[in-house]
Amino acid sequence: NAGVTQTPKFQVLKTGQSMTLQCAQDMNHEYMSWYRQDPGMGLRLIHYSVGAGITDQGEVPNGYNVSRSTTEDFPLRLLSAAPSQTSVYFCASSSTADSYEQYFGPGTRLTVT
């Protein structure tokens, strides 16, 4: 049982490049979400999904796309990276949207130059 896994751990992009941050969970959780963590601002919700085929926007969705084709995977796509997207990205999952405990992955540190 690996829990929530994220790849890559570190990534450097140039402005305008695109990439996908991968997130997978092996706990058969319905609910998955992406957060970004910036210094002095805590974590902010980017997108979330309550089940395969269902996604919705969080607090800061601009510049990011998501899809949920399977229960296990919830990739986050940056279409055209900008320096403002330099951050640490965390994926999280929980059994259902109503579950109190969310399980977080180890994070991806992204730098956009």
Add this chain to the structure above:
Amino acid sequence: GNSVTQMEGPVTLSEEAFLTINCTYTATGYPSLFWYVQYPGEGLQLLLKATKADDKGSNKGFEATYRKETTSFHLEKGSVQVSDSAVYFCALRTSYGKLTFGQGTILTVHP
């Protein structure tokens, strides 16, 4: 909208000292309240929670009480250890799944 405010950090303590990290919130409805902890290089882990007013969450010697009258959820521990050094986040949830986090408080405990 919802918001969470934590005390400014960083906090530096000696081992066995008493810890308080203040957290206040603004929310519509009746939120559930959480403390998450992030150890160096890791993701966040749920430390404790409280789902209604006057509930006390506790885990690993940490405690926090849901105070609706003061909209607070302060984290306390009677005797901290070096292994408690981490970043602590207060958070609330009103809508299903959507957590609103405070800015985090860095705690460093010296031997």
